[in-house]
Amino acid sequence: MYYLGVDLGSVSTDLALVDKNHNLVEKIYLKTRGNPIKAIQEGFKILKDKYDEREITAAGTTGSGRMIASAIMGADAVKNEITAHARAALEFDKEVRTIIEIGGQDSKIIIINKGIVTDFAMNTVCAAGTGSFLDRQAERLEIPIEEFGDYALRAGSTVRIAGRCAVFAESDMIHKQQLGYAKEEIIRGLCDALVRNYLNNVGKGKTILPKVLFQGGVAANKGMKAAFEKELGFEIFVPENYSMMGAIGAAIIAGDQVKKTGKTKFRGFKLAENNIFSRSFDCDGCPNRCEVVKIYENDNILGYFGDRCSRWTGKTNEILGLRSG
Ligand code: SF4
Structure with missing residues (x-):
């Protein structure tokens, strides 16, 4: 008996299976590559x-693509990333007071x-400090991203890098390279700059108390x-599974939900083989003119999302009295 969690993000798609004691038994990391389905x-x-679909007794989704994931796989719980990360962190350590997630x-x-959870903040605007930005810098410096941290730790000294935004940080790194600083010093300077940036922006006005968990790919x-x-x-x-905490949290929350409802909405593994695709249309129900996304499985409509008023979400054509198409 397992609970499945899917964290569908714009960069990666993580799947986690936990057992009834919330131990992680399977983790799958995939690049989303602009195609979440x-x-x-x-x-x-x-x-x-590897598994029989009947072994999955609960399914949950999180991440920016949680609605689409829920529509296609059938989810018992659909939660934002804050809730999912916090749930997994508390499972790991009940004493946690602060989660830094990058x-x-x-x-x-x-x-x-x-x-x-008493407070939170998210930064979705500035790229500096995110995994994609660090990947890009590692590539530019011709260092495998896995060794990036070791380079920083090896540095005898550091150099100040302007980390206020990704563009400044990158051009300042190039400038410091031209001045002859070692890669180690520049990488350490970059880590220092990105942490300053995080604390001054994402962490602004927050009291960061221990115990602090650092989660996410970074x-x-x-x-x-x-x-x-x-x-x-x-x-x-x-935490050991730092990069899977969203998916783990979604799985645990789904398990909790099914304990209340007694049955799962999980649709099984058939979507792996079926033709699933999306189409969007502008709803003319009111001046908001929402762009509503419609998800198909072969000829059937699995669900809608993107509406601001729930006119479409959770409905099927049968309920709406419309024909497919
Ligand atoms: S989905 Fe709802 S809010 Fe959006 S345009 Fe239609 S009626 Fe208006």
């Missing part, structure tokens, strides 16, 4: 080869008091962890 189908093909495209801070970067510790003045912790 295909990414989920790929993930389901992998699961289908993913491929955005960063967040979540403040927790006595097991309850938590793999030891240089970033060290820079946070230097700036905050205390140790921060990286």
Whole structure:
């Protein structure tokens, strides 16, 4: 008996299976590559080869694509990233007070008091410090991203890099390279700059209390962890499954939900083989003119999302009295 969690983001699609004791038994990481439906189908093909769909007794979704994921796979819980990350963090350590989460495209801070989320902030605008930005810098410096943190830790000294925004940071790094600084010093300077940027923007006005968990793909970067510790003045912790916390949280929340409802809405693995695609239209129900997305599986409509008023969400053509198409 397993609970499935899917974290569908713009950069990556993560799938996690946890058992009834919330231990992680399977994790799948895929690049979304601008095609979220295909990414989920790929993930389901992998699961289908290893598990019987009847073993999945609950399914949950999170991430920016959680509505689309829910429409195509059938989800018992659809939660935003804050809720999913907090749930997984609290499962890992009940003492957590602050979650620093830096993913491929955005960063967040979540403040927790006595097991309850009391405050949070997200930065989806500035690319500096996100996984995609660090990947790009690693590529430019011709260093495997896995070794990026080691370079920072090896640096004998640091150099100040302007980390206020991605464009400034990159041009300042190039400038410092031209001045003859070592890659190690520049990378350490970059980590310091990105941490300053995070604390001054995402963490602005927040009291960061220990215990702090560092989650998301960027938590793999030891240089970033060290820079946070230097700036905050205390140790921060990286959970073993730091890059899967959203999917794990979604799975656990789904399990909790099914305990209440007694049955799952999970549709099984058949979507791995079926032709699933989306179409959008402008709703003319009111001046908002929402762009509503319609998801098809072969000729059947699985669901709608994108409406601001729930006129379409959760409806099928049968309910709406419309013909397919
Ligand atoms: S979906 Fe709702 S809010 Fe959006 S245009 Fe239609 S009626 Fe208006």
